[in-house]
Amino acid sequence: xxxxxxxxxxxxxxxxxxxxxxxxxxxxxxxxxxxxxxxxxxxxxxxxxxxxxxxxxxxxxxxxxxxxxxxxxxxxxxxxxxxxxxxxxxxxxxxxxxxxxxxxxxxxxxxxxxxxxxxxxxxxxxxxxxxxxxxxxxxxxxxxxxxxxxxxxxxxxxxxxxxxxxxxxxxxxxxxxxxxxxxxxxxxxxxxxxxxxxxxxxxxxxxxxxxxxxxxxxxxxxxxxxxxxxxxxxxxxxxxxxxxxxxxxxxxxxxxxxxxxxxxxxxxxxxxxxxxxxxxxxxxxxxxxxxxxxxxxxxxxxxxx
Ligand code: P6P
Numbered sequence: 351x352x353x354x355x356x357x358x359x360x361x362x363x364x365x366x367x368x369x370x371x372x373x374x375x376x377x378x379x380x381x382x383x384x385x386x387x388x389x390x391x392x393x394x395x396x397x398x399x400x401x402x403x404x405x406x407x408x409x410x411x412x413x414x415x416x417x418x419x420x421x422x423x424x425x426x427x428x429x430x431x432x433x434x435x436x437x438x439x440x441x442x443x444x445x446x447x448x449x450x451x452x453x454x455x456x457x458x459x460x461x462x463x464x465x466x467x468x469x470x471x472x473x474x475x476x477x478x479x480x481x482x483x484x485x486x487x488x489x490x491x492x493x494x495x496x497x498x499x500x501x502x503x504x505x506x507x508x509x510x511x512x513x514x515x516x517x518x519x520x521x522x523x524x525x526x527x528x529x530x531x532x533x534x535x536x537x538x539x540x541x542x543x544x545x546x547x548x549x550x551x552x553x554x555x556x557x558x559x560x561x562x563x564x565x566x567x568x569x570x571x572x573x574x575x576x577x578x579x580x581x582x583x584x585x586x587x588x589x590x591x592x593x594x595x596x597x598x599x600x601x602x603x604x605x606x607x608x609x610x611x612x613x614x615x616x617x618x619x620x621x622x623x624x625x626x627x628x629x630x631x632x633x634x635x636x637x638x639x640x641x642x643x644x645x646x647x648x649x650x651x652x653x654x655x
Contacts, residue, residue: 354499354511354519361506366423367470367487370445373421374468375499375511375519377414378491381451381466382513384409385458385493398433398634399598406458407431410451410466418447425474428633430601435633437474445486446471448633450601454568463494465570469605476633481604481626488605492574500526500577502609508577528615529581532643535561536572538586545590552585552653569597573606576642577613583642583650587620595620595638599628603639610641617641622651 352360354375358368385406393403411431418424423443428435430450447470454464470487471479485504492498497513508526511519535556543550564575564582576582588595597603607617607625617625620638628637640647 351514352521354521357509357521357524358501358503361503361509363503363506366443366445367503370418370421370423370443370447370470371487371489371501373417373423374414374447374489377417378466378497378499379513379517380413380417381410381491382493382497384413385464397431399430403431404452404455404458407452407455410455414449414451414466426476428476428600430598430634435476444473446474446476448476448600448605450598453570453602457566457568462566462568463492463571464568465493465574466491467570467602467605469600469608476600476630478629478631480629481607482624485604485608485626488608490570490574490605490609492570494571498522498574500574500609502612504608504612506612508609508613510577526577526613527580528576528610528613528643530614530643530645532576532581532583532646533561534564534575534579534582535646536565536575536582536584536642537563538565538569538572538584539589539592539596541591542587542589546587546654548654549585549587552650555653569602569606573609573641576615577609581643583640583646585640585650587638587640587654592636594636596636597639599625599635599637600630600633603637603641604628604630606641607639614644615642616644616647618647618651620651620654622648622655 425442426446489501510523
């Protein structure tokens with residue numbers, strides 16, 4: 351059983367990045383504990399995107415903020431749950447961290463799996479850069495029957511760890527891979543088919559191919575399913591209500607896009623632009639996303655043009 355830190359050191363991951371990932375993994379442990387004990391009620395507040403916050407959203411956000419501050423490696427952090435970036439006083443490390451502390455938290459009262467998503471960037475300037483230029487790693491946690499932590503490090507692949515009974519993350523699978531074609535589909539935002547004939551045609555084609563539907567409403571478990579099965583396509587297009595789509599570039603789409611590309615998959619916006627090549631203009635900007643098996647994603651975008 352290989353520990354998290356030992357495996358990453360063998361992969362040539364720098365001590366600073368390993369230490370930052372260790373603090374992120376520690377925040378995942380505390381969030382997992384709080385999920386099973388915490389109050390799932392509303393917090394009577396809204397986040398920067400105008401969405402109602404649950405007490406668990408705020409709790410998870412504070413846990414991560416504390417761990418990132420303790421790490422003394424993050425110069426700048428930005429959370430989906432907060433309007434502004436937080437710059438820690440120098441001297442600090444050279445990393446920035448963007449994160450969605452508890453994605454899909456509205457599903458927690460139904461006891462469905464939810465997750466945390468993190469992007470790790472070189473430098474302290476996220477506006478004007480792209481994921482491909484500046485993101486050096488990303489990771490996500492799945493809080494389900496088991497607590498899973500998946501890490502992608504640029505040019506070093508995607509690796510899956512599981513939280514054991516004594517609070518350690520142990521390697522369960524290395525070098526996760528996404529095959530170019532799939533028999534699954536995870537069609538998000540089906541409401542968009544009402545105003546987009548081409549999306550309706552695309553979804554109908556997946557049904558006509560007798561593909562297996564895998565969609566929970568939680569981006570983290572839905573995309574984790576693609577990594578676990580080594581195939582699949584997750585889609586979330588724009589619609590009249592969400593003219594730029596619903597999912598956030600910095601907190602959700604860019605981190606998952608690094609995971610997908612490091613696993614041999616692909617991740618494009620609705621016009622076929624790689625998500626990792628989208629320049630960040632606003633911390634809370636959104637983008638449509640089509641992510642997963644390369645041939646499936648590329649064929650889907652062709653149908654939508
Ligand atoms: P809809 C959860 O709220 C989330 O941000 C993602 O986890 C998920 O993929 C998406 O929204 C689901 O959106 O419109 O189906 O509720």
